[in-house]
Amino acid sequence: MKRFKIIIVAAIMTLTACSNWLDVVPDGIATLDMAFNSRTQARKYLATAYSYMPKNGGAGDPTTLGGDDIWTRRTTHFSNRFSLAGLDIGEGLQNATSPILARWGGMYEALRVCNTFLENVDLVPDLPAWEREQWTAEAKVLKAYYHFCLVQMYGPIPLIRENMPVDADVYAVKVEREPVDECFNYIVQLLDEAAEGDMLPTIILDPASDYGRITKPIALSLKAKVLVTAASPLFNGNNDQATLKNHDGTLLFDAAFKAEKWEAAVAACKEAIDICHEAGIRLYTFDDAANRYNDTTVLNVTLRNAFNLRSSSEIIWANTQMISIPTSGGMIHASMPKLNPDYVNSNDICQWLGMPIKIAEMFYTENGVPLDEDKTRSIGDLYNLRTAQAADKLYIRQGRTTIDMHFDREPRFYAWVGFDGGVWFGAGQYNDKDASSLRYLAFKVGETDGSQGQGNWTGYIPKKFIPYEAQLNAINSISSPSYAWPVMRLSDLYLLYAEAINEVEGPNGSNSAELFRYIDLVRARAGLKGVKESWDRYTNNQKYNTQAGLRGIIQQERMIELSFEGQRFWDIRRWKTAPTEYHTPLQGWNMMVSTVDGTEEEVNRLMYQPQLLLKQEFGVRDYFWPIRTSDIEVNPNLVQNIGW
Template sequence: MKYYNKIIINKLKASLALSTLSLALLFMQSCEDYLDVVPDNVATIDNAFKLRNEAEKYLFSLYSYLPKDGDVIFNIGMLSGDEMWIPYQTSITSDAFEIARGNQRISNPYMNVWEGTWTGGGPGDNYNLFEVLRNCNTFIENMNDLSKVPDIESSERKRWIGEAEFLKAYYHYYLLRMYGPIPIIDKNVPIDAPESEINVSRDPVDECVAYIVDLLDSATEKLPNDNELIVTTEAGRLTKTIALSIKAKVLLMAASPLFNGNSDFASLVNRDGTALFNPEYDENKWKLAADAALEAIQSAHSNGKSLYVFPETPFSLSETTMTQMSIRQAVCERWNEEIIWANPNSRTWDLQRLCMPPLIASHNHNDARKIISPPLKIARMFYTKNGVPINEDNSLEFFDEKELREATSEERFNIKEGYLTARLNYDREPRFYADLGFDGGIWYKYDSESQSDEGDVWYVQGKFGDPAGASHAFHTNVTGYFVKKLVDWNQVTFTTGGATYQDYAWPEMRLADLYLMYAEALNEADGPSAEVYEYLDLVRERAGLDGVVESWANFSVNPTKPTTKNGLREIIHRERLIELAFEGHRFWDLRRWKKAAQELNAPITGWNIKGEDNVSYYQIRTVYQQSFVSPRDYFWPIPESQMLRNLNLVQNLGW
């Protein structure tokens, strides 16, 4: 279904900085207060579509607006929620972190992609997504004109239009996920359009979703398969599988409780009375999401995608370490077979530096800043070694999680043998040890002196006076847990001159995500089934765990939990939160499930980082008391300045 042409309300003069294909592209913006999609600089635009080379630069500029999700300053999902905490205004100043602290506002909102201000960085790093929608429309309109760009092959013209259609759909989706119903920006309005065409209203959620899906379907027909890309020059370019995967993600969001039958937003209507949320629940939306996810999975498989498994290495590694490396490197191994979409506009050098702790006294805190700090609630979230939650395991107890235990030889691949650490850190699943660093925890990397995971290997010492302790004035971990998952195991040895990190393009979509999306949608559509278990178990198998049914039957106090829709839903939700931990998904998943009000009103807690010995360090302290106001905080406020300029816009509830 196609919808009437729409245009956002205000004017913004933009200077398009055309660039070449590094895909680490910059877009130069002016700072006027207006937003619109009215074409300006007509002579420049005409020149951009005279020849193939210039048109290609314009296309790549559309890619440049892809948010830098491999950077905690820009990835909204990393620091706006409760999964990662940082010391306040020390190593970095993050606008997203102000949202986590409950400081969002309607005047110059934080992470304001509506206007392109307050999005985390300096000039040139702000994402005005309505501006790029205007540029997408300009590109598509000109490329559809066969008199333009005469030196391009028809097949390439078609592909480029598909790329622009995908990006246009993706930026609409990004806005919808943040703001709820938005104005659809279908075509650019003429420069002399009357005010009645410029001052538009928001479109209902279901219409926004349908429009985005239409665009993705159109793009899919035009984009190449993954195996048709030229790896040396086209890594990161869009493909059919990427388009199908994002379509599945859009439809999964649309089927979820925040958007599907959400009565909390029944009173959100346009000035003319048009309801922006459909209050009626529609189970068929889950079926559409399941079908889309399966189609994306089939496309991924046909293009050689599979869950990443760490390959054989000259080093002598135990099965325990090999499993952990499969988990870690599924994210960090560049262009590996599991990654469906890697964003080369977003690199991860600084992210790794902010996660990495100093492992010995000579490691400089400036080179291993260790400030990304998962709270205790995240450490508790991971399963036991039996593959069930710690509060459900019928053979292990965690009543006193701070009780001290000494690591045995049997536990040496996870915890330094002979080291005293908390009960919470023992008897956990492989993803706990792959994803998290902690006091006494092994941090295996390639430069271990023994060239194996035996003997003299790297491990974390996290108490106040220790190498990774909280003694630095600025670079301080605030919970006692460190993010190991996002640091490539090839992180180069520290030297007197500093440290370097093996960079990788940020994985926007992994195959494991698709499997879990399919399992979730299929369970909601039809209830538990062998197919739901199959896709859940594929992810669990790579993580070194038995299947869902077997694990719960053998080790859970609630052995029948996977056999009911409600029980399996809870399991699937937790499986997503664990498998995709620290990748920026939890923030958005808690919202679409309408669980944010529950989770984001709980305190952020950690160990006592000022403790210098075992007794004083292993005390639980409250780092921050979060506050989430429902339903207000489920969506961003529309900037106050935009509300004043266009009286047809209505504000989100509570703002």
């Protein structure tokens, strides 16, 4: 297997990484003999193994449009450059004949490349021992990650521990799915092997050339996420999957709940946090050393940069396969508003991606509690009109009328959600001492960011994707910093740790202080008080005192903090809350209202009428992708997922 000649198809793949380690993709390797005959060629092959990383946040990522947090219309002419296939998932069009945005073939090809590297790296004659160990560990982490991507999507899968010899019996290659617990165990085994000793560096010494390469914090943080996923209801005591079994009767899900899974997750999260801290990974805060901005603006920039700044101190793993750049088809381009009246006639910058009303309602009030729990707010007033005053001027354009729901919300809402009248710090205007000079969104037809019959169908846009410096520099041209998509941030890890502790012992156990500490660190960075203080002062209940109540708090905190990053899609599945979340119809505001449709008050009232966008459905079968029918025909040993 190590010496026979084969054509390396993956080695001639084209990549799109910018100024990163992945730029060293081979330009054509004919045989394994050549691929591993020198350090240079082997390095190229390792880069090829990286090249299969799913393009998080791209049009081919099912979390982009396949969930319930980002939406667009099929009629948009932006569809010729940004795949709308994810909408088929949300609309219930998934099928087994041609599964939508499936990863089966791509991930198994990736695993074959990883195995080939691991089986041949010892042949490289000029590779130092320390570097061989590091590259081996990197390949094992990639192998673990690709298996994990498959498990998230399909549940129990065939494990590819090693490549099959070319002369293997035809029956030997007809593999079976393995029990899901075995899948998780194997993934963790690979990560433990990779993280052992000093094979992986704690930090990247040359970020300019090695940005995106795997480190020890990445390996251990991925292990933490894997074990939290394995302990979650979808994979731990899931009776809904009890009938899924191989043809020989092997059960693929254990219906029994195992508390030790959560205990393992707690230990893994703590180990990952410790190594991240050792590596200098910290929650990001904007350093306004020149004292240019007031505290509101500093917090706004902090929250924007935490996700979309390439050098953000809290990014554990950045996927350089998905560089967000301001070109046609990217997330920046797909979400960017015009902002500047000089470009009102641009028909290519129209905020094609939006979010439904329910996601805007998900964010906390300024008091750090949910809208429907804050005793200082009246739910009946949320859609009433209200005009921004001087006290609101850095969040909502002074004098602009919008709805009560947009006022007095938490800083993450204003940093990550764009809405009509919302101030947009940056885009060429940075004088927050003169709030009237700052950009703001004007969504009515006839205004700067009005739909003009295209785009902006919901009344909200994912501001989080767009660096605050981004701006239009020509009628259809955007100038913006680029960034790699964060696969995992430190705030994600902190909240996983809090979740795991709560599941093991509830809110009043021996690790209670640790539990609340890590939730409150995330909240403090967002400008909010701690959980206990917020619920004590601003609600009529102390839900944080029960395991179920605190579970709800942690889940909402994750959905807010990690909004639009693709985490919600997988989280609501592993929690088995997807049917509840999808039950709420997707609604948006009436974005076809024009400034000439009546008086200002009449126009505003017309605009803030909820419009049905889509009624989604979610059943047991939707937790996992179907295996393509033709794949089962080729390999009858594979059993189909329930419901397909």
